[in-house]
Amino acid sequence: MSLVVAAATSACGQEASRPETAGQGAAGERPVTFLAGQTLLTRDGAEIPLDRPAVGGLMGWLAPVGVPSPDNEDQLLYMSWRDLREVDAQLSYSDQGIANGDPLGRPSIRLLDKATGDDHLFADGAYSVAWGAPGIAYFAGSDPDYRANERYVGEILVAPTLDASGVSWTPNAPDSYVVMGWAGTTLIAYRVNRGEYLDVLAIDAPGQIRTLARLASVVAISPDGTRIAVHDTSDGGSKAKVINVPTGVEEAELDLAAEKGQMLQYLSYGGSWQGDYIASEAAPGIAVLKYTPGALEVSRVVPVPAAQAPMGVNEVTLLDGGGRVVAWAPLPGRGNSDRGGYLYINCTVGPGKCTRSPDFDSRTFFTVYNPSRPAKETP
């Protein structure tokens, strides 16, 4: 793959990419699989209905809302949510008679078999999944219901197979966790603190919990599962870092407040890592970083005009060995409404040219992906 290695200042001066429409290949093919509301949009153009809507709920898209099985992707674990009462988001709780402790909703994880269409409950009162060779890890609430003015706390369970019971990997440590992915046999997860600040945890076995990074979020796990790329704000600043998972040692750092990385301002979770390249949402649009042992640098910036994606892009996927990136963008609603639909963009990294999809008017939109590494080789 040929990428233009550019200094930060000249990369900032690149002409903004002008998206063309379509974004889809032959016969409705899509670059990746998406979840749009209550429909699975597959790469080959199929639209598979779900029994329940895909909703991030208490985790948003801190971890993937739809996780395909690691072997052949025929099965999908996806997050859903059931409202236990109507909640008007424009009103305060007190203005609509919601008292402390009132049950407001219940998260769940569902299992879809794409071949048969069977869609059933996998875990109730649970959300976030890591699915890899060591098994299926997920977060289960101590109380299945989310209640007003109560933190949703629980434990991380790991089951060796879909049909087996889960064993707690956070015994005697109930907290607010989000499971992210497997890095080899180590589980990567978040602990959610006050202010939505996240700690990145490495859990090697039941009860063996290490903190890899404080006040940070995981961009991606390396292809061999030995490292994670993170966005770290632990010292009050903004840094991209690569951390060795088994040792916890920081192996590379790029200060996003300094000249070399300043224009990026931040990176976000839901990125991807292929070969030496790491892609993430950043302030100008999509950032592609290059990691070599001991060094992390900005390789390319794919600008996404604010007019096209006023709220930025999310869940950036590297394809074609790093030559293409795909991401989805929410569209603003009217007035104080948060959502007016979605689109996705499909960009070639080198020329920085993007095509965009037609708009989707679903309530939710997410990329289906499995961040656990190493990934199983597809035959």
Place this chain on the structure above:
Amino acid sequence: MTNNRARLLWPSRLTLTTLFMAVTVTVPAPPASASRDCGYLDFTRINNTNSDLKVKAYDTLGVCVTSTWRAGSGTTTDPCQKNYGWLPAGWYDLWGHWNDYNGSAIWGRVWYVQDKQCGDGTWRTELFVHSEETPNRTQDCTSNSDDPQCWDKTASCSSCNEGTNDYYSNGCIKVKRQSPEGSWDGHLDPLHDTWHNLVSSNHGSFSRGSSLHVHN
């Protein structure tokens, strides 16, 4: 016999309908009552580092007066993006206020507000109004460009004023305070004083309805 078994196996449509309704009833929202006209924090979303935070409060003459300060929220403008987006629009109850909060990333004078669901169903949680100071309301500033318990002089952009980078947050509303790193006016002191003098003198965990309004 066959007919009786048939009735057991195949209930009437009316019975089915009744059963379906009994199983799927959810608690409806009661009619909404009016939120406050005065006596609350009001946050107007403009951009992540330069938005308006007001205290609307009755003065000693019973007139609702407004005091306005610059404030920030989030790192992106997507209110559904946990850990990055600015706060979702709407009214929030206040769940507590402390002068000496000692958290893992938030300290000192803070206001704790209710969780809020965004348009895609994502819940924003653990939300506060706060600044950057120590639990005992002082500053811990070093030569680093960004200290978590210091309102740093770092600018949010190359052409921006000093002391603006700290307006960025994970979503919380942030207010500037005086700091040894600059000679700017602090806003946290007057905000805090106005709140206590004119709105509420409560500290600790408590519930106060409709105390923050976030909007464009």
